[in-house]
Amino acid sequence: MRAADISDDLTDVLATEEEILAKLDEVAAAVAADYEGKDLVLVGVLKGAIMVMADFSRALPTLVPMDWMAVSSYGAGTKSSGVVQIRKDLDTDLSGKHVLIVEDIIDSGLTLSWLLENFSSRGAASVEVFALFRKPDAAKVEVHCRYVGFDIPNDFVVGYGLDYDERYRNLRDVAVLAPHVYS
Ligand code: XMP
Numbered sequence: 001m002r003a004a005d006i007s008d009d010l011t012d013v014l015a016t017e018e019e020i021l022a023k024l025d026e027v028a029a030a031v032a033a034d035y036e037g038k039d040l041v042l043v044g045v046l047k048g049a050i051m052v053m054a055d056f057s058r059a060l061p062t063l064v065p066m067d068w069m070a071v072s073s074y075g076a077g078t079k080s081s082g083v084v085q086i087r088k089d090l091d092t093d094l095s096g097k098h099v100l101i102v103e104d105i106i107d108s109g110l111t112l113s114w115l116l117e118n119f120s121s122r123g124a125a126s127v128e129v130f131a132l133f134r135k136p137d138a139a140k141v142e143v144h145c146r147y148v149g150f151d152i153p154n155d156f157v158v159g160y161g162l163d164y165d166e167r168y169r170n171l172r173d174v175a176v177l178a179p180h181v182y183s
């Protein structure tokens with residue numbers, strides 16, 4: 001479904017599916033060049049990163065292994081608690097691997113800074129981040145993010161894997177959730 005189908009729930013459309021897919025092609029070309037000849041593994045953060053992982057991994061020109069981690073710091077609200085809990089750990093041994101974390105969005109940065117520390121302690125050769133969206137004005141900790149899709153305003157957004165209370169993940173576009181939906 002598209003943003004126009006549920007326009008009452010949304011305000012601004014920040015990125016259409018077409019714009020997202022074009023961006024993923026750009027980032028995939030950069031990643032392919034940067035990691036040529038390296039033992040790369042993509043690690044997606046469930047559940048928000050499912051769509052970006054699906055489309056980004058297929059935009060790459062080579063086969064690449066992927067693994068998933070489930071963490072939570074949010075519950076049903078719209079603000080980070082800062083407390084990160086592992087709900088599903090990786091199946092892959094990261095030692096000696098070049099890890100690229102694939103994230104839907106960096107908000108406060110708390111989840112990612114925790115993940116970066118956690119992965120480095122597992123002996124990865126390198127750990128970098130690709131975040132499709134980033135909210136620069138929401139940062140509580142600085143996180144080095146090598147690849148960023150779009151910088152967006154500090155509003156709660158949904159679509160393309162991003163949810164509010166498990167809804168809106170299958171919206172193809174990414175849009176700002178209208179405040180009346182959650183207040
Ligand atoms: P932090 O604040 O730790 O947030 O950087 C990380 C995770 O929180 C979720 N998140 C959002 N989900 N709309 C959403 O649907 C948003 O605007 C939003 N901001 C943060 C997301 O899962 C992210 O990985």
Ligand code: MG
Pocket residue numbers: 045046047048049103104105
């Ligand atoms: Mg997430």
